Amino acid sequence: MEIINPGTEDYHIHSLNFSDGLNTIDEIVKYAGEIGLTKIAITDHCQAYLDKRDFHRKTYYNIINRWENIHNEVEVVFGIEADVLNAKGDVSMDIQGKSSEFILLSSHPSPPYEEDPKSITEGYLNAIERYRDRITFLAHPCSVYYQDYIDIKPIIELCNKYDIPMEFNCVNLINNKTNMKNLELVLSECHYIYVNSDAHTLNELKNARNIGMTFLKEHGYLK
């Protein structure tokens, strides 16, 4: 297992501007610089998630083309947390019709997953086959949302086959939203791992990854 971002990079953060974070993009970037992060990804939820949860549009997503970091040297990527929608592996991977080259493949309880949760493994496998060239990594594959239905092994195998990393999600660990058996499988069998906060608040941006890295050290996953 290789950790892709062991240092000062966090690739899963939510903003207030485009989904359910508590802070604006500028607040996040400014604070990321203060705590020594060098590269971050703002990865707001996809349109299917926003629609089903009744998030109102605050501004136009196109405005990110005009955004520049005026605060510090932190490199900022705009990604999208995409959702698997059904067993066919349809995926919502846009915000206001605009997509990204940095896609986190995720799933959340119905909605946005539209079908019987028993089909979630099939949904993941089909989504990975169909969109493997576009998926940057699988976000929180070990969350408790689908722990009664998900068969993580074939998903790990398929990710390894296509060199798609999986995420160790630190906020889910802290909030007891992690299936520890699946996490153990992912950490021991998956070739590439991202360690990300999934921060929705500045305190999560500050602390979550550190707690996650300590967990990995204590459990022998870090040399």
Ligand SMILES: [Zn+2]
């Ligand atoms: Zn969220």
Ligand SMILES: [Zn+2]
């Ligand atoms: Zn997230």
